[in-house]
Amino acid sequence: MDGSRKTLLFNTLQVRSAIGSTQRRKLSFKNVSNVVVQLLHSIKYSVEVPFSNMNMPPNDLNKQSSMLKKHKMAERFRRPFQKRHSSLPHQPTNRVNKYLAQAIDARSVDREKSNHVNVVSLCFRNKEKEQQYNCEQDVGFSASLAMSLLLLMFLGGVQAVVLPRTLILLLLFLTAFVWIAVVLMLLLAVRLRVIVWDLSRSFLLRLAVTVFSVVLIYAVAQVNVFTCLTESPNACSPAQLPAPSDVTHRACPLPQYVVLSCIISYLAVTVFLRLPILVKTLVLLAMTTVYVMFIYLSHAPLFLCYDQRMGSPVPLQLLSVVQIVLFLLAVIIHGRQMEWTARLDFLWQCQAIEEKQDMEALQHSNKRILFNLLPAHVATHFLDNQFRNNMELYHQSYARIGVMFGSITNFHEFYSELDGNNQGVECLRLLNEIIADFDELLDEDRFRTIDKIKTIGSTYMAAVGLIPDQKIQEDDASAIYYMSVLAELAFAFRERLHSINENSYNNFMLRIGMNIGPVVAGVIGARKPQYDIWGNTVNVASRMDSTGLPNHIQVTEELYQILSRGPYEFQCRGKVRVKGKGDMTTYFLTDRKQLTTMRIDELSQPQNRAMASAQSSHSGPPGPSVSQFGGVATPLALVRPGHVPRLGSAPPLPPLTRGRSSPAPEQVALRPLPPLRELSSDAETGRLAATPPRVIPRGATPPRTFTPPRQPDDLHRLPERSVYTPPWARQRPAELEDVPPAVPPHGPLVMAAPRLLHTEEAAVRSHLRLQRRRSEENLKQPPSAELYAARIASSADELSSLNRSPSVSSSDESYSRTDFSRTDA
């Protein structure tokens, strides 16, 4: 469908905007329905609530709010003097009526006719549209044929009773009857799905069948003109009326019946409503011409004789022609009217389809925006209730939620507003890349229970357990599962940022704080509404972040109690002074626990045992086991192996006992779990993966020297990620070109990766630096073991410096999240 058609059709449909704007807008079903919706809103809602204005275009929103303000002000002054009905013109019903009247007026048939069709032929000016119209199925074709069959039978009856009964009449009648009946039966067979070939689908076939049927009916109607016995003029006097016994079956004593038969055959043309008016006119003109020629040339004596007998003042010949011509005109006018109606219907149908598609596309994009703005269940709430109950503030209390704040502590060092980086835009671009990468992680199936809440500057806030059917239940298994998901997200963030650092030669550090507890969630604001969570749990989670250390994940004691029963390793940090809370004992979540290093009592926990037995029953070649999340078995899989979590049915965990003595002579087959620490060597990965499961007697201490490979899946994925390189040389660009100083700006990583410092490589990279953008290029090299080792060493250094650093919370911390120029590390 071409764009110009819509313009052509609705150019004329200009009416004033729904809320009194002087701007003229196109009037369409969509606009009218929008107006009605707005008016309904204005009746129902007196206060503004989130998403009550979802259907309005932004322009209208501004206009409406200014209109409302003016109206309220005016009302305030006028109210005492006004009567109740003085605001009649502003009543919604009147406005609706006004717009409906305008819509009806604007849809003037005449105007649209001249715009879209040729006035003579009634064909669409647009050839494509004409073709579309012709190809459209004629749903009334069978009915038209049935009507023509009825007319034929009526004609046959008249002929048989009044006019000459001849063999040729009988033959013609039978031919016409059989023909129409057969076509009708074919159409019926298509309806009954006996045959699939539908002749009414083809325009040309339909045309041929119609014309042939009309011709046959006309022949039946006119055959009498040929077969009538013409009398001699002498025998036409009134005195010499033939005796009834002398009248043969070929006599035509009343020529009016011939005229009436002709008129009935015209009716056969009118019943075919979708026959193009051009064809119709041609057929009718041909029929009239033939008929007039017969009357005047061939059978004139018949009419003259009748005139003489009856003594008619006006010759019947002339009268018949006038009647026939008048009827011809009536049929043509009727045909044109019918055709124009059908074509207009077709136009409106096209318009409706187009507008429906537009509306669906708009609705789809609105939904997409809404679902990006809000968690899915909240967006669904607003979509479901937008016209019913959205007066209420949306809020939801949760007994247990896991909250995570993750800050890039040194982003402020990176951020600078220079001409070289487009006044900081390039820095923001990189931050956007990082946040987008974190968002991308949330798309993974294993993190589907986590909701992003927002970002505050370079801080990422997320929570687990907000989705109604995936809430954290009272039981420990549920809490362990969901908090493990959050912990895995923290690790994933860390790995992502590490990868970004490698590719952009930065040294961003991530500091994460996590907590668990009750929160209240809700949506606030009438404009740009925001979903957020509030409560002490959130405050403490934020404090866990702000009082934490770069490259560390700090958790509260409560969360430690939960997660330490899962496959994670912790280190107690000690007392941390937290503003508003006093001294809090906090823990660093340092790593994933490996099965080889797990105690027997941990292994005997139901979820871990299931994991172990699943591993031992693994009959294929030893290799990385595939978890329910589609990747290599992770501690998450270990927490809840084998099935999608239905938390109510989770097996209860044994009480939290950290004792090491449970010496049952049970043997557990183990496969080493991938820890957070990585090895980059594929060869080593393969070798270790090929190590058969070892059987360790219960109670024995597993060897700790063995370092299993990191998730090979992730290792292979990392290099495929896009490369992050600031497009300008941020620090000492000249030095980066030099041989020894071609050093990324982070100390430990540089020291651990001397092979990056070659001249050619540095030159190539400094060249690439000007070009690379997200997704433009993949890094083909896996991260080197040295880099990881350096990172771990750096973490260890930070950890050892822990006791030296005063950990006092500051309220300045929260400001530094949005003000990159401030230092918060």
Ligand SMILES: Nc1ncnc2c1ncn2[C@@H]1O[C@H](COP(=O)(O)OP(=O)(O)OP(=O)(O)O)[C@@H](O)[C@H]1O
């Ligand atoms: N919904 C939230 N979104 C983002 N940050 C939050 C949210 N709720 C609390 N915080 C953060 O948690 C921190 C602790 O909040 P709390 O109310 O305990 O102290 P505060 O005195 O208001 O904070 P500050 O002294 O840092 O301004 C604050 O820095 C605050 O920014």
